[in-house]
Amino acid sequence: MDQGSTYKQIYEIVKQIPSGKVATYGQIARIAGFPGHARLVGYAMHSLPNNSGIPWHRVINAKGQISFPKDSVENALQRSMLEAEGVVFNLNNSVSLKRFQWRI
């Protein structure tokens, strides 16, 4: 099912994440057909243009936290976007995956 590039597969999965939910890199990689290749997802996100329309902010790491440094503007932006969708963060800056993690 690889119509073109590997990244496109990943993007297709990310676009399926519903608002108010989040998914982990590993989960996306597994669904896209690359189990254990979470890093590729991260690199794919890094390669995303700002106007791609991909909900990249709904992608977080397995620890339930944003992978960007807490002092990074990208981190604050992602967190702000998630909160706008109803996602709640714990005191340790982690998302309650039990409540918000996307399920297939």
Next chain:
DNA sequence: CTCGTGACGGTAT
């Protein structure tokens, strides 16, 4: 063509 790096995950201790 070759080398290094990256928005991470899993397993072992």
Next chain:
DNA sequence: TATACCGCCACGA
């Protein structure tokens, strides 16, 4: 149960 280390593929220069 928590923390540390290593490895994986693809892309860009």
